[in-house]
Amino acid sequence: MNSFVILCLDDDPRIIEQLSKELVPFANLFDIISAESIEEAHDTLEFIAQNDQRAAMVICDNELGSDNGVDFIIQLDQHPVTQKARTILLNDRPQLDTIMQAVNEGRLNYCLTKPWNKEELNRVLIKELTTYLLKNPQEDWLQYSRILDHHRILKAHIDRQMSNFRSGFIQNTNSLDxxxxxxxxxxxxxxxxxxxxxxxxxxxxxxxxxxxxxxxxxxxxxxxxxxxxxxxxxxxxxxxxxxxxxxxxxxxxxxxxxxxxxxxxxxxxxxxxxxxxxxxxxxxxxxxxxxxxxxxxTNLLLRNFNRRLQGSIKTELRLQQTLKSLDNAHLQLVDQEKMAILGQLVAGVAHELNNPVSAILRGSETLQETIGKLTESKLDLENQRRGNHILQQAMQSRPLSTSETRQRAKQLESQLGDRQLARKVVQMGIDDHEHLSNWLLPQKNQLKEVMSEWEHYYQMGNFLRSINVCAQRIADLVKSLKSYARQDDESTHTVDIHEGLEDTLVIFENRLKRHQVTKEYTPFPLFTCQPIALQQVWTNLIANALDAVTEPGEIRIKTQYSPGSNKQSMEIVIEDNGKGIPLEQQKKIFELNYTTKREGNFGLGIGLSVCQQIINQHDGDIRVESELDKYTRMIVTLPINHSS
Missing domain, CATH: 2.60.120.10 (Jelly Rolls)
Structure with missing residues (x-):
């Protein structure tokens, strides 16, 4: 038994039989119930109510013997199971007066003249049932997307999820004491x-x-x-x-x-x-x-941590005043450096949280635009199916370096005849022989237009992946707090370093698109580490690089690995073409409370200090190379066989 019912009301058994056949595609998710008179229809509504169901659609003939179908439609709002039901009026011949009566009452959604066109009926059912479904937010909309308007349902689902997240995390808490x-x-x-x-x-x-x-x-x-x-x-x-x-x-x-x-x-x-x-x-x-x-x-937990920290700070201040009155030597008992770190840590939580939250909000706005483009797509059904494949693939795509993208695109250019087109094909991951033979070359004459439409699917997949990455980042917030202060207790995992770099780039995607980003990745073996802590390192280094450059700037990310060397290690290099760091400042950048950020850029002075602690926990090393007005290069070295 389904939650919703489609009620068919006609005194002609042949019409009822025809409707039942044409409603078969909807029968898995909607119960199809018929009645031959208004009296029987009222009994049916009582039966629906007893089963705790609701009528989503009422298809009613205008002439039911001596009764008027329009009167039945107008009275639908008086019964609880049909208050929001969509309606279709059937006519043996166009009757403008009866149609206008129902229209004026606001209860007629569509009118069909017998004999109707099967495709027209199917199109109207999809549109009206989708409209009804979206007025029931408690329902699982996605299960209906395979038979109804999946574009409208997908857009509404994303809007609802983002609205719930935005209101739940931001709006519902900032106004509450x-x-x-x-x-x-x-x-x-x-x-x-x-x-x-x-x-x-x-x-x-x-x-x-x-x-x-x-x-x-x-x-x-x-x-x-x-x-x-x-x-x-x-x-x-x-x-x-x-x-x-x-x-x-x-x-x-x-x-x-x-x-x-x-x-x-x-x-x-x-x-x-x-x-x-x-x-x-x-x-x-x-x-x-x-x-x-x-x-x-999460907000309640953070507020409790904040109150505990504030109470600790107040207690510590009172203790210092007491100790000063006794003997200045007692000041050595106070661990001021640790207290300072903890105080700044709480202030830094909001700053570190801002990037993924902002990325989600920006992504939701971009998704709304992209969904609009998808719903207006002029692609045929086969190319729409291929677009959906590209979307799913983009949500799980592996990172490609700039040089690898360029090399693979160059191999395709001769076959496609267009460098930019070849580059897009590589980025979408459809440059293998099968896609080339079955997807691309058969429609080479219209490939630019098709690729332009496919790019919307690819961008949507990327943004969905970005939102997923950012949401996971927020879910791990409390655990990440510990990564700042005591990373040694974080559980270790075997991961691909490049995936962590790519996840971090996604978070900064809105800022990075205004700059030229070059990625040169060398294949690494899987690395046993504390991935949350290392991702904090990449976040700080890339954020610093973005703050250092002026638009349009250049940011280069390079990985190197020498398996044949005596001390096997990997290097991760993040370089920018900003103003550089003077030599005397390079010696201080890893000190606590020291910042090189320009005026107007937020900096706590703890980012690189924390980075150094995390890298040291992995038995690694971090160093800086910089030349004024040319570049700054941050080099992280991690041993392959470190003590994890």
Whole structure:
């Protein structure tokens, strides 16, 4: 049984039989139900309501014996299952007065005169059913795209997803204070567990209940919904000291839950306390079931981290004032450098998050334009199918260096007769013999026009891949926070270095298109590393290169590998043709708080310092070569067999 019904109303059994045959393509997703009289139709509507279905389309004959089909159509809004139904009126002959009656009432969507054209009926059904479906946002639109207007459905789906993301991550949180945000998260969690709490996530603890113990592993996250808890720290002598008290809206165990580290403090309830307790499996289940919770929860977690850091800074300042009054020598007990890094880290989160969020927002706008071009495509069905293949391939394409693209395009130029055309063919990944013989050469005379249309599919695939990369980057934000401060605990993976470089280039695509980018990749063996941390290195280096050049500038990315050398290592070189760095500044660029960015460019002075820490964690090296008014070249060397 499907969610929606197509109701056919005609007193001629032959018409009902003909409609049933012509509606077969829609029968998998819409129940086809017929009636021969208005009385039977009303009974059918009651049956539909009992089955919790709704009528998406009503096809009704104008003359039903002594009854008037127009009157039935006009009354559709009075029944809950047909309030939004699309309507088609059948006429044995054109009757302008009855048609105008239905039009004036706003309930007629299309009129067909018997005998109708099968193609016309099919076209009208696709258009009107698509319109009805898109007015039901709770439905899974994509499952209908194979029989309805897939271009409209795809565009609406992307618009809905981007709207949900934009409103969820940006709009819904920047106007909420901490209390309102915490309540919104708590209410959503309570709603999720209402009647479905086998794991007893919603709990009530009495006074003195232990939530976390300092120095021990922690696999749970607690959201305090009512009551108060105290956080304690042990000093060097094992004496316990109360650090802070927190109440409703605060998260407990957040850092250790996210990073897997041992608990930072001991947390004990101070009275009757209501909590929502989540383990990792339950947390994943909730977030997968309620996508809108992820941006809300991420913001709540970041705000808790920020409050904890601010509280630490205030405590540290009070401690410094006390120590100064006793003895200046006690200042050595304060780890000022580490505190400074942590303070800037919180400020840097928004800066680092800005690139992927901005890329997603820009990508959504570009996608809207590209979808418009696709819906207006003049390609035949076969070339549209090929375009869809190019789109899917672009979403998973492997990176090609500039030199390889040039070389392969040169081989094609003689066959296609156009250098630019050959270059586009290579970029789209359709330059092999099969595509050349079956796709390109048979339509050589119109290949420019076809390639121009295919390019929209290729660009759409690229932007979808970009959005996916950026969304994954945001999803890994909390884990990436640890990559700044303590990369040694991040899990290692075996990856292709070039994929990380390409993912980073996608994030900066909007800025890079204003410059000339040259890529020269040497095949590397797979490398065991901390990929999130290394991607932060590529992000910082490419961002610095973009800030250094004036439009139009040149940015060159080159990889080198010498497998026959005594110390097998790979080199990743990122070079720009900007103003360069003076020799005296080159010695300082890896120092904390030092920045060479021009006035007007945001710089914390921690990017290259963090890069150096990450590369050192991989037993590698990073160095700079620069000449004023000519170039700056950042060279990262990574050993193949490092201690991972």
């Amino acid at each position: 901490d209390t309102a945000l915490a309540k919104q998260v708590a209410d959503a969690l309570h709603d999720f567990f209402n009647g479905n709490d086998e794991s007893r996530a919603c709990r009530t603890y009495s006074e003195g209940h232990l939530l976390t113990k300092e120095g021990t592993s922690n696999n749970f996250l607690w959201l305090i919904t009512q009551g108060e808890v105290a956080l304690y720290k042990d000093d060097d002598d094992g004496c316990k000291h109360e650090v802070v008290r927190v109440g409703a809206g605060h998260l407990v165990g957040g850092m250790s839950f996210v990073t897997g580290e041992t608990s930072f403090s001991t947390v004990i309830t101070l009275g009757k306390t209501n909590v929502i307790k989540l383990d990792r499996q339950l947390f994943t289940k909730v977030m997968n079931s309620r996508n809108e919770l992820l941006p809300l929860f």
